[in-house]
Amino acid sequence: MKKNKVDIITLGCSKNLVDSEQLMRQFTANGYQVEHDSENPNGEIVVINTCGFIGDAKEESIDMILQFVQAKKKRKIGKLYVMGCLSERYVSELREEIPEVDKFYGKFNWKELLGDLGKSYDQNLALERTLTTPQHYAYLKIGEGCNRTCAYCAIPIITGKYQSRPMDEIVEEVKGLVAKGVKEFQVIAQDLTFYGLDLYKENKLAELIERISDVPGVEWIRLHYAYPAHFPMDLLRVMRERDNVCKYLDIALQHISDSVLSRMRRNVTKGQTYELLRAMRREIPGIHLRTTLLVGFPGETEQDFAELLEFVREMRFERLGAFPYSEEEGTTAAKEFTDDIPFEVKQARMDELMTVQERIAGEISQAKIGQTLRVIIDREEEDFYVGRTEFDSPEVDPEVLVSKDKPLQIGELYPVLIENADVFDLYGIVK
Structure with missing residues (x-):
């Protein structure tokens, strides 16, 4: 495990993600290296931000906790903490069933985690976050x-x-x-x-x-x-x-x-x-x-x-x-x-x-074929730039695959002529 490193895992909705981003900023201010949803979590500290909305989400959260319990037993990680909706609702049951977790926090008292680590929550940074989304x-x-x-x-x-x-x-x-x-x-x-x-x-x-x-x-x-x-x-x-x-x-x-x-x-x-x-x-x-x-x-x-x-x-x-x-x-x-x-x-x-x-x-x-739509570019892939129109929210809605015949900047908005479409995506070129 890496000393002074924190891995934060976020499950559930975007409201949980905002909480994780706020926590990440506080950890960074206290001198920690912080990673979010890392493919290889190996931190001295791991924090799982859970979802407790429906059965499938609760099961996913519990499976994730148990996965990291095993990693802790194998000394791949250090301390394991759990926060969020699942532990807000079932904190007593979770403490009893999974005692290997160092401490459970709810959805609103996660700031106590910093104090338990001997660190301080900086109120001056209350409106700041470490964004896990693209910067735009x-x-x-x-x-x-x-x-x-x-x-x-x-x-x-x-x-x-x-x-x-x-x-x-x-x-x-x-x-x-x-x-x-x-x-x-x-x-x-x-x-x-x-x-x-x-x-x-x-x-x-x-x-x-x-x-x-x-x-x-x-x-x-x-x-x-x-x-x-x-x-x-x-x-x-x-x-x-x-x-x-x-x-x-x-x-x-x-x-x-x-x-x-x-x-x-x-x-x-x-x-x-x-x-x-x-x-x-x-x-x-x-x-x-x-x-x-x-x-x-x-x-x-x-x-x-x-x-x-x-x-x-x-x-x-x-x-x-x-x-x-x-x-x-x-x-x-x-x-x-x-x-x-x-x-x-x-x-x-x-x-x-x-x-x-x-x-x-x-x-x-x-029906959008032939229209010119304003598109924000989210990322670059091998064959296309990938973006969204004003009608598309990240993660849940269709995307626009934009031809790479012109170099484009991530996070910029461009007029894109829609040339083709399927159920899930639009295809176009920058005009």
Whole structure:
């Protein structure tokens, strides 16, 4: 193992990634060499930032912990620490089951790790991070926790009530990141559309996005994850009027059947959902909508699923992900409903849904042929430069493969003529 070296492993969502980046900056300030998601972790200290959202994510986190327990036994690493959502929720059980871990921290008390190592947390660096993303984009977390009461979701159990970050603090962080070369911001929270209600007693998302948009050097702002109930409609004006606010919105809808939405405790109806989406399409021409749908929720009938399929066919979402229902202990759904739909049925429904969506996505991609789109270059590969349009978020959305007939700079934006397309990627040349 390497002395004075820290390996940080991040599992789960981009909100976890921001926490890891903040921790990395603190370790660096205390004189450590820090690596993130290294292919060969060999540090004196290893920190695993876990996810505890659904069954598969919890299993991945536990497998990762056990893998490093073995590495510790073989003296390939030194101290092993665990933080994040899984240990926030199951800290007592984890301590008992995996005593080889030197200490477990939750999602919010990871700063104590530095003190336990005899180091100090530098409050002056609270807005600084060691970016693990390419230097031209960053995730910007504007709040933590969730006040919604969706029946299937364990996140409020893990993270507690919604806590908005102060606007001034967020804008200051954006300015600091821009000074380091960041041009594109993925604005994230468990629920963007609750922003400000706790801190300012009114929704402040539109004002916040305007203030971020006003910062010189901010080229793109992309919004993840909205909630349909009580959506702040003034945000649509900001998205329409501001050129650097991407015509892109990630809004998790989960279902469309009124009976399913009611049992899910989504506090929105089928009619309200259609009305909201039509308003978005009308107010922001060309907007690309990403959504997430959940199939196989307890009691979902064939008619409910047929409604969902028709909804997807009619709304033609540009981006869509789907998941089979997974019962999570402690949730309302786990307490009140029986998980009565066989996994095979859930999987078949998800496959059918994604087949419909794949055809729609392919048609939407084909329609872009002949258009010239603004593309930010993320990386260079052997045969292409790889970039994204304003309609594509990193890691989850299609990419643009750009011809190498001209030398391009990573992190720069170029006008790209789209010459070809498939379901997952666009192909083009710089004009």
